[in-house]
Amino acid sequence: MNNIKQRERKIQEKRKQTPWRVFVKEICSRQPLVFYKNTGKISRYPETWRIGALISQKDFHDQRDFLANDSASLGGASFFDSFQLLQKSFSYPNLFHDYINENSDYADILYGTKNTYLSFSVWDNTENILYSYTVNTNCTNVLNSCQVYTNCSSIYSSNYVTNSYEVFYSKNIHNSSQVWFSADCIGCENILFCNWLSNCSYHIRNIAYTKEEYTKIKQELLQKKEAFSNYYEALPVHYDNIDADWCEWIALKNCESVKNAKFVTNTNQGNNLLIVDGTPASSSLYDTISVGLDCVDFYGVNCWGTHCNNIYISTNIWSCSNIYYSDYLINCTYCLGCIWLKNKQFCILNTQYTKEERFDKANEIFAQMERDWTLWQFFPWSMNPFYFNDTVASLIEDFSKEEVIHDWYLWRDDEIKIDIPEWAQIVDGKNLNQYQWFDTYWTWIIDPEILKKVIRDEKRNIYRIVPMELEFLQKYGLPLPEIHWLDRIKLGFTFK
Numbered sequence: 001m002n003n004i005k006q007r008e009r010k011i012q013e014k015r016k017q018t019p020w021r022v023f024v025k026e027i028c029s030r031q032p033l034v035f036y037k038n039t040g041k042i043s044r045y046p047e048t049w050r051i052g053a054l055i056s057q058k059d060f061h062d063q064r065d066f067l068a069n070d071s072a073s074l075g076g077a078s079f080f081d082s083f084q085l086l087q088k089s090f091s092y093p094n095l096f097h098d099y100i101n102e103n104s105d106y107a108d109i110l111y112g113t114k115n116t117y118l119s120f121s122v123w124d125n126t127e128n129i130l131y132s133y134t135v136n137t138n139c140t141n142v143l144n145s146c147q148v149y150t151n152c153s154s155i156y157s158s159n160y161v162t163n164s165y166e167v168f169y170s171k172n173i174h175n176s177s178q179v180w181f182s183a184d185c186i187g188c189e190n191i192l193f194c195n196w197l198s199n200c201s202y203h204i205r206n207i208a209y210t211k212e213e214y215t216k217i218k219q220e221l222l223q224k225k226e227a228f229s230n231y232y233e234a235l236p237v238h239y240d241n242i243d244a245d246w247c248e249w250i251a252l253k254n255c256e257s258v259k260n261a262k263f264v265t266n267t268n269q270g271n272n273l274l275i276v277d278g279t280p281a282s283s284s285l286y287d288t289i290s291v292g293l294d295c296v297d298f299y300g301v302n303c304w305g306t307h308c309n310n311i312y313i314s315t316n317i318w319s320c321s322n323i324y325y326s327d328y329l330i331n332c333t334y335c336l337g338c339i340w341l342k343n344k345q346f347c348i349l350n351t352q353y354t355k356e357e358r359f360d361k362a363n364e365i366f367a368q369m370e371r372d373w374t375l376w377q378f379f380p381w382s383m384n385p386f387y388f389n390d391t392v393a394s395l396i397e398d399f400s401k402e403e404v405i406h407d408w409y410l411w412r413d414d415e416i417k418i419d420i421p422e423w424a425q426i427v428d429g430k431n432l433n434q435y436q437w438f439d440t441y442w443t444w445i446i447d448p449e450i451l452k453k454v455i456r457d458e459k460r461n462i463y464r465i466v467p468m469e470l471e472f473l474q475k476y477g478l479p480l481p482e483i484h485w486l487d488r489i490k491l492g493f494t495f496k
Helices: 002-015 020-026 057-062 070-074 079-089 211-221 225-233 355-371 401-406 429-435 448-452 467-476 485-490
Strands: 036-038 041-043 106-130 133-136 140-143 146-149 153-156 159-162 165-168 171-174 177-180 183-186 189-192 201-204 242-245 249-291 295-302 308-318 321-324 327-330 333-336 345-348 425-428 436-438 444-446 453-456 462-464
Touching (some): 002 308, 079 355, 106 485, 133 249, 153 467, 189 211, 201 211, 429 436, 448 453
Parallel strands (some): 106 133, 106 140, 133 146, 159 171, 171 183, 242 249, 249 295, 308 321, 333 345
Antiparallel strands (some): 436 444, 453 462
């Protein structure tokens, strides 16, 4: 046991020194942001040779308790070779869903959501989420948005929003309501084109108006539908830190001693962090992306889970402790090199051991990794099944195709079409006004015939409008989107 603790400390020291760009390339490239058609299924995985067969969600959950036999642990010349053989021996679900999700077959990384479509990382009592990334905890009606947390409703084309409702084309909005084209505001309501405001109402461009004046000017400004996208793209991006002591970088809230971090809340001590919601508190997180509640001691982790501690070089870990070099584990402890296990302990390469056997075997593997100089390294490029340019990594740092291919990551050149009927009539994005207009009473109208069409934007990407989306646009007087849904999500990645 003491040998394992010593090697944990070696991994800790190495991961604390990782350059930001290396962290992004290695770990953020394990977080896909595109869907594919693979073996007739909508999938998070492209058709690559780096994982096993693809199966449906139902078939996968029926066989999740699979344990490999001892031969799996002996199949490779090194630990990573053995792990890759195990990786290829498994059937993988087309998408990653857990708990109960309803009407959400076209979304990924879900836990307790309803009516979620073409979105990623959505969980904990959420409903009606479209074209969004990272939405959680009692949120409803969120479209084209990123990082929307805790008791939010009716959020459209906005980024980093908490405890707010009716927020449109805005960034960094907290505890606010009825906000349009604004940024960096807290505790505000009924504001338009405002920045850096706190606890204000009925303001336009940071100038106070009476309720009657505000309502009249707002009505006039919101008639200029064709300018909405330009207003949003022109917003200033500051993302100031709030209650962040001895911290560096942007959008840090209730943090202490956190460096090289972006969009992190309630975290104490860490480095190289991206999108962490540590509510009520997390600590000692290094080289980590997408961590939820109550996580402690993470070193080289891409994790969608919560309530975890002592996790080393792993991905997709939920409610686990003392996990090393593993992938997709739920409620497991003391596992090394395992995949797709649930409610297990003392397993190595999916083989069950006694407590004593497991410690001896783990020490043996760690000793060999230390001799190979791989003990603290993240999973190698050859085990990454995703196209690099379809992951979060490509959005937060500039990586050339040549640089990525040189390091043997995958790169996608072909176009992607998801959920597009072959027979649908194509409408050019510049001609959308034939399906939307003001009537004689200045009521905004969108023709429901658009539901039968597909739209092609300036980049020749194709997308469609779905009924839930049309209802939202009509209710709030919003124009039809002019760019592909993935490009709308990318607008939220204003990290640079």
